[in-house]
Amino acid sequence: MNHAGREPAKRRVRTGVPRAPLPGGGRGRAAPSGACCDTWPEDVMSGIDEAPGGPWSTDDALTQGLADTVRRTGASIGAIYLVEEGEPALRLVAMCGLPLEFSAPWRRLPLTAPVPVADAIREDRLVWVGGQEDMARRYPRVTAVLPYRFSLAAIALTGARRCWGGLVLMWPADHPRRATPRERSHIAGSAGRLARLLDEAPRPPTLPDQPRTVSVDTEPARRSARTTPAAPTALAAADYAERLPEGAAALDLEGRITFITGTAARLLGSSADRLLGTRPWQSLPWLDNPVYEDHYRTAVISRAPLSYDALRPPDHWLTFQLYPDASGISVRITPSGKQPVPHAAPRPTAVTATGRLYQLVHLAAALTETVSVRDLVDLLAGQILPAFRAQGLVLSVADAGRLRITGHYGYPAEAVERLDGLPLDTGLTPVGHSLVTGTSAFFSGPEELARSYPRAPWMSGKEAWAFLPLVITGRPVGCCVVSYDRPHVFTADERAVLTSLAGLIAQALDRARLYDAQHQLVHGLQEALLPRALPAVAGLDVAARYLPASHGIDVGGDFYDLLRLDGTTAAAVIGDVEGHSIAAAALMGQVRTAIHAHATAGGSPDQVLARTNRLLSDLDSDLLVTCLYVHLDLARREVALASAGHVPPLLCRGLRRAEVLEVDPGPLLGIDVGARYPVARVPLDPGAVLALYTDGLVEVPGNNIDHSTGELVEYLASAHDHDLEDLIEGLVHCTWPTGRHTDDIAVLLLRTLREAPAPG
Template sequence: GPAELAGGPDARRTPSPAFSVAVLPIGPAGAGCLLAAGEHPGGFGTDDRSCLELIAHTIAVPVPAAAQDTGELPEDAFSLSMDTGRIAVGAAILRLFGIGREGFDGRVETLLGRTVPEDLPALMSVVEADHMSIGDRELEFRILRAAGPPAWLRLRGRLLPGGEGRPARLVGTVADASTLRSDVTDVARVQRLAASLATAGTVKDVGRAVVAALRAPLHADRIALAELENDRLVVTVLDPPEPEAWPEVWRSEWRTEWPDAPVRAMPTLAAALRGGRARIWPAGSALEPALGEVGPGGLAVLPLPAGGRMAGACLIGWDRPHDFAPDERALLTACAALTGQALLRAHAFDAEHELVGMLQRTLLPRRLPRLPGAVAVARYLPTTAGLEVGGDWYDVIPLADSHVAFVIGDVQGHNAGAATLMGQMRTALRAYAAEGHPPDVVVAHANRLLLDMETDLFATCAYLDVDMESGTAWCVRAGHLQPVLRHPDGTTEILATEGGPPLGVLTQAEFPITPLRLRPGTVVALTTDGLVESSDTDLDAGMDRLARELAAADPAHLGLVADALLTGAHRGDDVALLLMRYDGMAVRPLRETWTVWRVPEAVRHARRFTRRTLRAWELPQHMVDAALLVVSELVTNALVHTGGPVRLDMSLVGRRLRLAVADSSPRSPVQPTSIGWEATGGRGILLVEAVSAAWGTIPVSGGKQVWADLVADG
């Protein structure tokens, strides 16, 4: 005991003049103290004091013995039964919560109801037994007060075991956190900064988190976050952002958005970066103007280490003289380490996000085609949550005979694999549609392709084939959302179309067709679930909202309608939106078809049909003569070089006549480079090219179609 120590041989030994002793209180008043002794000439320095204060600050005070039973509790103690949720609390705790003894019902929920909602998860992790293990607990949390800002409290407790080793009781103390630390050394502030930085996806997100965590609590006038790139400091975040709030030398070097400067232009800052430790300069310190004007009342420079190198620096400045508390350096050092690591992660995030985003942008249409009798607009918004982008896509595919296919889909997953598969599915659907297959066959082919790829991913899809001449449409859905129609009178309708399973799920899947009739002025909206579904909005409510907003929109400006529909969209998932307004064709094409039989007079019959049709269409004689030559050559080539059926199609749109011959061979006709004067063949394609305005080949289901366009004069 003390008497034995006093009588010991070393008790009378005279201490060295360099010997120093430090005594620091721990916990609430009377809880105990921390004693430190050692050889420190001139006493403990600032760094040593900061270290000791931080140690004393984090020492867990033993729970009072009186709190471990059901007897009378000290004023600052509590005892919580984990089975019943009943809690016994001391009078001091009730005063902190602003509850009178007579008004407390003994339920832990009553105290939790006074807690700031953002801090409830941390508290619940302590009081929910399913997530606990035996041992000590310590955390800081905030409670709401009748007036003024929330108050910070500190809980220190111990879980006591019951039967089967499960926690039976939580006992401990609750104290006003402001009595245990000064306002600027808030450990919880570092915890909150760490939580914010953990979710920061970009460099700007990191900067915003640092400003929110440090500027207001430290009462700083300005904060700058700069990255070190090739021995230059590139400022990425300034708060406040106005140039007038920063030194004159900074304004003179202002770039397009933020300033940058070589490190050697600021020797003091360069020395701080080389040292790798937080540096503090009080008011009146001799600094170069580029730094001195940042904080005339005090300046803190925080080097930001990351991955074995210096990522940058954070500058914090005060206009009025600022007294740096002893433990402020420890706080700033901890924040600097967190910020440096966050910057490293943010750069990796930005690089990968840009790579995947570029991949997806190259896989989506650069622009939508001009359509006969309709206007289409599309929008795509990548998700803002997390790193990866998803597999949402859209497409508009012009087809033969004034048909247009509108496609929207969503591949499962949010990664580069989903984006790549999206591009493959878009290409496949476009190829199958261009071959002339019906909508259900197009989707069925895409389903079989995805199954054969064995990717373990599935995709949803909506495919709408619209005949622009008549307004007739056919819709096929593969696990995707229903289209939403806005009728010309302003009413909206969520189409109750039949649908099949998602692509890549079932081998023998069926995809039923739903016919539609579009009147001029009808708007069709195709979208993915990111626009209408989120964690707080179910799918039906989201579809109803989309229908209401579409009804209130002005369809005359379809681009503005698309932008309005995306306003306020939850960005937890990527969003694709495709809008089409059907206007109807002002001039409908004239069409005729002739099946060419394989008989000796087949070419003559085709010419006779062509002459009769073009005269009925009242085309000039020279155009009829050119058309007869083209039909003779194309039909002859099909009969001579292919087998199977041959079909002749003619269409007239305005002054342009198209002649097309379809056959069963996939091989395109070869245009000869040269023909000898004695050759008996090979001149057909040369003649077609000579008399037509344009010609080409289109792959179709079961073969190809060779076409040629003639344009009337005038």
């Protein structure tokens, strides 16, 4: 009988606070209805108030607070992110329920990253993900790295003075897809307590390179079930396992074998002494495959039982059944009753660093989401460098036989100036040789680099480098240099991952450059079609804003204009051509030109729209056009409006006196050649604000357009006296608080001044 595998005492974070058992038995289930999680033990909140030198630090209190939160919410996994000072990034500072190596892809995240915790912080709300399908739909990058079944909640840690960061909680695969109101209340309450802990801390918490880990103590619940002393019970349990015909083993959350029976060792073809303390996929060559380690990861994260078969050479098929909980995994090993065909066995692979493999998948998924070169540089600086503990980055593109630096991080300006514009075949640094040969070059220290390139070390001031050529099908795209402030020995798996990343970075850079070129072309076309500046009109204060859609590079059809007709009259126009294309932009230019010509010729609002409509009917365009034309008589304090199916304008006459101007709309332009456009006349008081806008401002997915318009009216009534530029900003934020508008937006604001211009 082998007792050497008894589970060692679990490592615990020092807190000085006695641990309470988990509500409901401590096995990752939700707290029962009678459980209260409105308060923490007083020592958790008061421990940080002790004088410096006391037994607790802010870090200890925060880590213990996380453990208590996980215990009281019934979660299986928890993590705390804090916002880095002066950087738009999040740092993972504490976690429980997962091995430390699992956190590698998630230790530092940009605040703009498409992940639940970043969304929760940016939008200051609880983000709930009910399962794998929900995660795949909303956060595909996360799913690529964590393709497992679990539920997740993320919520901001918003204190009295600031948002400190975010809390992430995960539940096993059998958790209901929807969170109950009580559960949401518990999560929000836990986040509030953690934020208050941070508010009241005498010193801010540290931001470690690796997160602090803590185990959720379930031992009291286990001990309460025992009726005999601990040592005899352990011996009896081991004897019981040894007498069973199948093998039994236990893994901790790090994947190490903490207990194994003699039968299990014989089935695995080894001895218990050689297996204890090791990970199976490291100590058994025939299990050295990422597929088998992934089964372990699945069990740890989903906390759901699973089973799989593996072939122990030459012909012994074994069935492994994994039963996980919060403390580890119980493994049942039996000879397989079925005989899978030989080719069904996973083929051996050279990849043994599964943690690095997952990290590569995570970074590859992130690279696919970069759009512009600026996005790519931010991603490399924010995620690639921390993943490899590097401090410097230079990204160059091949341009007319030279390397032009398009982005850098961690380098002084003078160093960038020296490195910019080097020829592609330069011999000053390894860049030229790497591009010619297409192979990466790694230098662990300045002496190693100086032997072949004497001038290279002093050009950058760094002390270790990875030169990664960016090549696509033999065509050099550029070069990525990852550097270190101190000497650094590159391990074999670091070299492999960085070399693999170079190919992905090359493709991302090529796409980003193409996008930037197209975006610049589109932006230039859009600027050419919109007025460069609005004319000054006596008695009128004006401001305008055009916001292209948040995604895509196609030019839009939204337009606006302001025309000074004479000393006391002016015309304002706003419209929207259907679609996002060159055709839409061209039609928009024709509509603006036609309106300008008919307005300056002295036409009334209905005449201007009717004549423009006839022109578009002659052009026989398939695109629909909405338009609102406004004639302002500033001497008479009157405005006349005509609409071709456009969204109605807003008028604010003063504090809490805003309304939607109901203008009887005529048909869209270009549909009916004989269409008529009714005219509405409205008095325009001194200080009044007239707001013209396109439908992109109010057509919010999942929100009724009348509701969005009502929100704009309320905001305009309360902020009518603001500066017009600030007022536009507020109106856009009112309906699109995250800034991710899905359509183009044009806004034109007109405010009448207190003194009207004199007639003539």
